[in-house]
Amino acid sequence: MIFNVDIVRADFPILELNVHGYPLAYLDNAATAQKPSQVIKCLQNYYEYQNANIHRGTYYLTEFATELFEEARKSIQQFINAKHQHECIFTRGTTEGINLVANGFTRAVLKPGDEIIISQTEHHANIVPWQMACEYSGASLKIIPCNNAGELEIDRYIELLNPKTKIVAIAHICNALGAINPIKEMITLAHQNGTPVLIDGAQAIAHQSIDVQDLDCDFYCFSGHKVYGPTGIGVIYGKTDWLERLPPYQGGGEMIQTVTFLKTIYNHLPYKFEAGTMPIAQAIGLQSAIEYLQKIGTANILQHESMLLRYALEKMKDEATINFIGYPKERAPIISFLLADIHPHDVGTILDHKGIAVRTGQHCAQPTMDRFGVNATIRASFGIYNTFSEIDRLIDGLRDAVKLFKR
Ligand SMILES: Cc1ncc(COP(=O)(O)O)c(C=O)c1O
Numbered sequence: 001m002i003f004n005v006d007i008v009r010a011d012f013p014i015l016e017l018n019v020h021g022y023p024l025a026y027l028d029n030a031a032t033a034q035k036p037s038q039v040i041k042c043l044q045n046y047y048e049y050q051n052a053n054i055h056r057g058t059y060y061l062t063e064f065a066t067e068l069f070e071e072a073r074k075s076i077q078q079f080i081n082a083k084h085q086h087e088c089i090f091t092r093g094t095t096e097g098i099n100l101v102a103n104g105f106t107r108a109v110l111k112p113g114d115e116i117i118i119s120q121t122e123h124h125a126n127i128v129p130w131q132m133a134c135e136y137s138g139a140s141l142k143i144i145p146c147n148n149a150g151e152l153e154i155d156r157y158i159e160l161l162n163p164k165t166k167i168v169a170i171a172h173i174c175n176a177l178g179a180i181n182p183i184k185e186m187i188t189l190a191h192q193n194g195t196p197v198l199i200d201g202a203q204a205i206a207h208q209s210i211d212v213q214d215l216d217c218d219f220y221c222f223s224g225h226k227v228y229g230p231t232g233i234g235v236i237y238g239k240t241d242w243l244e245r246l247p248p249y250q251g252g253g254e255m256i257q258t259v260t261f262l263k264t265i266y267n268h269l270p271y272k273f274e275a276g277t278m279p280i281a282q283a284i285g286l287q288s289a290i291e292y293l294q295k296i297g298t299a300n301i302l303q304h305e306s307m308l309l310r311y312a313l314e315k316m317k318d319e320a321t322i323n324f325i326g327y328p329k330e331r332a333p334i335i336s337f338l339l340a341d342i343h344p345h346d347v348g349t350i351l352d353h354k355g356i357a358v359r360t361g362q363h364c365a366q367p368t369m370d371r372f373g374v375n376a377t378i379r380a381s382f383g384i385y386n387t388f389s390e391i392d393r394l395i396d397g398l399r400d401a402v403k404l405f406k407r
Pocket of ligand 1: 096123173175200202223
């Protein structure tokens, strides 16, 4: 398909909105992406004509809904190139995926004195579950520092790896700075040390083509809502051996084979980790988002987004009032910065009054903010429907903010 941003934009009804008298320029894709009408219609169609609970009935609708749900799993398997369908477990999102693994490691792997490696630039979702794991197991957390560009210091990582390291958990792309971490190299190094690796793919899933077999990661998780799909759905991929070894995260219906008051036998994969009624519509909606992206083509998406990124960086570099926070060589379309000495929240409000949506704050990454000695940043993040003219509007809005605060 030949990429045409106007055609893509026409698929997203929300982009027709006017905010404070201006057309919406949505530059907060790292927080959540907007949904194309294909996904919205898929959800509506499910609730109108397909809704039933799955895996537990004998009538037409339940069998049909079950088929759709398992088809969604299959399409996710293909999307991330997992070896088996049962290696793709549905969750509520990235946060739940990380908690599922951290909880399993706490109960089945970690012992006092063990170590867990994460980095200085993780989202809270990839910090707090591991702190909890340490609290309950007696393991301790080791942190890979980052340099002033926001890149992880791989020499320090190599020094941290040792026989006590029981898991490495790293973001594929840092949400606060946009840095693309060298995860393939980091996975190889961990495996040479006999250590499994969990990759937090929350940001990468929308901007990279993911091949979990090629990466050879042990776990990979992401959220549907960041990849133009619904909220309330995500995936944790795990290698079969690891998923077999970890205990179930939650107990309830569907994750069991037999239950008596004496003993419960757990279900096989993937159901062992899918307790209770799953977000069925959302899983099917996620499949529709994936099909939408596949139709546009990963190469087109990457090219469009890298052009937007380059254009924005070039324009922003010319503004003396912009101070970049982190400037990694390998970067996703995410830019964190400060504007003169104006508080990021004030900048966010001024931009909002011009219809421009950016994120301001800590981005759920307080240790990253601490590393750079700031309380908050302004973050612009781009997606498939953004345009050069929206970036021009962002720059104009920033200039106006500076003028306003100079008075
Ligand atoms: C890198 C990273 N990890 C984890 C998360 C948590 O994702 P969710 O809130 O969808 O579970 C986010 C969300 O912004 C993120 O950017």
